[in-house]
Amino acid sequence: MATHFVIxxxxxxxxxxxxxxxxxxxxxxxxxxxxxxxxxTGKSTLAxxxxxxxxxxxxxxxxxLDGEDLMEMDTDERARAGLFLAMQYPSEIAGVxxxxxxxxxxxxxxxxxxxxxxxxxxxxxxxxxxxxxxxxEFAHRYLNEGFxxxxxxxxxxxxxxxxxxxxxxLDEIDSxxxxxxxxxxAAGVNSMRSEERGFLIITHYxxxxxxxxxxxxxxxxxxRIVKSGGPELAERLENEGYDWVKEELGIVDETVxxx
Amino acid sequence: xxTQLSTPVNRQAAEALSLSKGEPEWLTALRVQGxxxxxxxxxxxxxxxxxxRWNLNAVGExxxxxxLASADELPESLRTLTGEGQAGxxxxxxxxxxxxxxxxxxxxxxxxxxxxxTAVREHGDLVQQYLFKAVAQDENKxxxxxxxxxxxxxxxxxxxxxxxxxxxxxxxxxDDAQATFAPHVLVVxxxxxxxxxxxxASSLYEGEQQALVLQNIVEVFVKPGAHVRFAxxxxxxxxxxxxxxxxxxxENDGRIEWIVGDLHDxxxxxxxxxxxxxxxxxxxxxxxxxxxxxxxxxxTTGAVHVGRSSDSQMVTRAVxxxxxxxxxxxxxxxxxxxxxxxGEQTEKVLMLSPKARGDANPILxxxxxxVTAGHAASVGQVNPEQVYYLMSRGISKREAExxxxxxxxxxxxxxxxxxxxxxxxxxxxxRKLQA
Numbered sequence: 001m002a003t004h005f006v007i008x009x010x011x012x013x014x015x016x017x018x019x020x021x022x023x024x025x026x027x028x029x030x031x032x033x034x035x036x037x038x039x040x041t042g043k044s045t046l047a048x049x050x051x052x053x054x055x056x057x058x059x060x061x062x063x064x065l066d067g068e069d070l071m072e073m074d075t076d077e078r079a080r081a082g083l084f085l086a087m088q089y090p091s092e093i094a095g096v097x098x099x100x101x102x103x104x105x106x107x108x109x110x111x112x113x114x115x116x117x118x119x120x121x122x123x124x125x126x127x128x129x130x131x132x133x134x135x136x137e138f139a140h141r142y143l144n145e146g147f148x149x150x151x152x153x154x155x156x157x158x159x160x161x162x163x164x165x166x167x168x169x170l171d172e173i174d175s176x177x178x179x180x181x182x183x184x185x186a187a188g189v190n191s192m193r194s195e196e197r198g199f200l201i202i203t204h205y206x207x208x209x210x211x212x213x214x215x216x217x218x219x220x221x222x223x224r225i226v227k228s229g230g231p232e233l234a235e236r237l238e239n240e241g242y243d244w245v246k247e248e249l250g251i252v253d254e255t256v257x258x259x
Numbered sequence: 260x261x262t263q264l265s266t267p268v269n270r271q272a273a274e275a276l277s278l279s280k281g282e283p284e285w286l287t288a289l290r291v292q293g294x295x296x297x298x299x300x301x302x303x304x305x306x307x308x309x310x311x312r313w314n315l316n317a318v319g320e321x322x323x324x325x326x327l328a329s330a331d332e333l334p335e336s337l338r339t340l341t342g343e344g345q346a347g348x349x350x351x352x353x354x355x356x357x358x359x360x361x362x363x364x365x366x367x368x369x370x371x372x373x374x375x376x377t378a379v380r381e382h383g384d385l386v387q388q389y390l391f392k393a394v395a396q397d398e399n400k401x402x403x404x405x406x407x408x409x410x411x412x413x414x415x416x417x418x419x420x421x422x423x424x425x426x427x428x429x430x431x432x433x434d435d436a437q438a439t440f441a442p443h444v445l446v447v448x449x450x451x452x453x454x455x456x457x458x459x460a461s462s463l464y465e466g467e468q469q470a471l472v473l474q475n476i477v478e479v480f481v482k483p484g485a486h487v488r489f490a491x492x493x494x495x496x497x498x499x500x501x502x503x504x505x506x507x508x509x510e511n512d513g514r515i516e517w518i519v520g521d522l523h524d525x526x527x528x529x530x531x532x533x534x535x536x537x538x539x540x541x542x543x544x545x546x547x548x549x550x551x552x553x554x555x556x557x558x559t560t561g562a563v564h565v566g567r568s569s570d571s572q573m574v575t576r577a578v579x580x581x582x583x584x585x586x587x588x589x590x591x592x593x594x595x596x597x598x599x600x601x602g603e604q605t606e607k608v609l610m611l612s613p614k615a616r617g618d619a620n621p622i623l624x625x626x627x628x629x630v631t632a633g634h635a636a637s638v639g640q641v642n643p644e645q646v647y648y649l650m651s652r653g654i655s656k657r658e659a660e661x662x663x664x665x666x667x668x669x670x671x672x673x674x675x676x677x678x679x680x681x682x683x684x685x686x687x688x689x690r691k692l693q694a
Contacts, residue, residue, distance in 0.1 A: 052651075053647055054643055074650070076650040076655050091648035093645050093649070093662070094667070095663075095667055096663065096669070101649070104649075104654050105652035108653040108655065109653045142666070159652060163653070
């Protein structure tokens with residue numbers, strides 16, 4: 001069955017402050033959607049709410065992946081159902097090596113009695129790390145500990161490659177990346193594009209979208225999708241900024257929950 | 260009579276026991292003096308833990324042990340702890356040694372590895388030269404009482420320039436809560452020798468038991484250029500009160516490495532100290548602990564720098580569950596004249612329950628200017644952001660917490676230089692964490 005991801009009327013709050021005010025997006029397998037918007041408009045909140053970050057409370061709405069509402073599930077169940085979030089600020093966990101972590105994650109998905117063999121795992125990981133131009137030594141380093149910003153982002157992409165998700169959310173994956181790293185990350189994402197997989201790319205720069213061509217572009221302001229279009233919308237935003245959107249819609253302050 | 264009520268031994272009893280075992284005069288005199296000192300000295304007073312409220316007098320009475328013909332006669336749960344085919348192996352059950360062996364090769368090199376009572380008979384002069392020289396008999400009531408009642412024990416002597424490649428092991432266990440359990444461990448590593456010693460303090464009890472004190476005093480003498488690794492893992496039942504004092508005296512360019520696993524289920528006083536007497540002497544202490552139930556623990560690591568350019572490293576990591584309490588002290592003392600000394604210490608506590616308590620107290624006492632010293636201490640909880648991150652990759656909450664806890668202990672466990680000890684520690688850690 002082709003992947004089908006539908007976010008409907010999603011509202012979410014942090015500390016009783018409503019940030020998401022009803023988000024609607026539909027992503028089919030094979031599609032790449034980009035969400036753009038200035039800082040503080042709720043983009044990253046959408047990513048965190050979808051994954052189930054403990055600080056965010058979803059108050060209304062659904063996010064169904066192939067008919068199952070992820071909002072009814074715990075974070076780990078959402079991941080096992082096929083959702084993947086490449087985080088803007090991945091945690092550092094001392095004492096847990098990258099490879100032990102990845103193997104636990106893969107085995108959690110495969111289930112008991114169906115664990116990946118160590119040899120197969122190491123081969124896969126080494127191949128994917130090479131693809132991302134990562135130093136093999138990173139397999140044995142503690143998870144994200146002492147990684148630079150760019151190394152953390154590559155590590156997120158490595159996890160994405162290894163975990164084979166159905167819906168990938170990339171939260172500001174381009175921030176802190178130089179152009180070479182950006183190309184490598186984009187190549188990693190592009191290699192994953194398939195009819196079985198949908199992407200939701202959150203960014204406030206057009207730059208990334210030069211390397212990962214989106215099918216749909218959405219503009220987020222005040223916790224809502226205020227405008228949607230094709231790739232040409234991203235180009236116009238890059239050239240003209242966001243002011244024309246605000247003018248067109250009569251928006252003075254595009255942010256949400258900043259007070 | 261009142262002193263006798265508060266003291267579990269008197270001079271007559273100490274003397275009678277010593278005579279009945281046919282011990283040499285000097286030892287009988289030492290035991291008698293210990294009994295007398297017991298009446299006047301005070302229990303140790305560690306920071307913030309009232310050990311005087313523990314049943315410290317529950318030392319049981321001496322019961323002669325029944326010797327084993329072979330290590331195969333040990334219960335299986337204990338055999339799996341120590342593995343098979345040790346080059347050297349000493350077993351103490353309750354009040355005395357029940358088994359000992361040392362490979363012919365090591366014997367021919369002059370290595371002595373036996374129980375301390377046997378060593379007193381066979382190598383009396385050597386033992387007398389060192390016994391209660393690192394831990395003074397009159398330090399406090401614990402050392403005094405121990406000097407009166409110690410039994411079984413371990414004696415390890417490595418001659419000059421001899422390098423013992425494989426770990427020598429001891430197993431100390433209790434399965435009779437009425438029998439005195441007071442092993443004294445004495446290690447002497449002569450000039451430029453190398454040795455690794457590993458022991459387990461264990462117990463075999465089922466169901467409720469009366470309280471019993473384990474009195475375990477360890478003295479290690481590291482002669483110039485010698486290198487001693489001392490690993491000890493304590494994991495006994497809740498009825499055992501673990502009073503363990505470990506002390507090393509390290510001479511010029513000598514090195515002591517301590518690995519202590521305090522995984523005991525009952526109340527624990529654990530003190531591990533290196534006296535860096537010689538120039539260029541070094542010490543590295545790694546302590547891991549898990550607290551559970553209602554147990555109270557006082558865990559202290561210490562380094563005393565006397566020699567110039569001496570170096571001490573101390574790391575303690577503890578995980579506290581349920582309503583367990585641990586007071587963790589790190590004491591770096593640098594004496595006047597110990598120029599170019601360096602002392603570093605870290606104590607970290609991970610709290611898994613709101614009812615648990617963990618204090619980390621780094622203490623630096625420095626009487627010399629030309630030194631370097633550092634400390635770090637922290638007490639924290641499992642970080643919910645980290646749990647979220649792991650769960651976002653499909654890992655269950657329980658497994659995520661397990662990874663984080665093991666990760667907290669890993670920097671110490673993974674540096675343990677003896678694979679078998681590392682593996683065994685992992686198993687015991689897992690067992691106590693899951694319980």
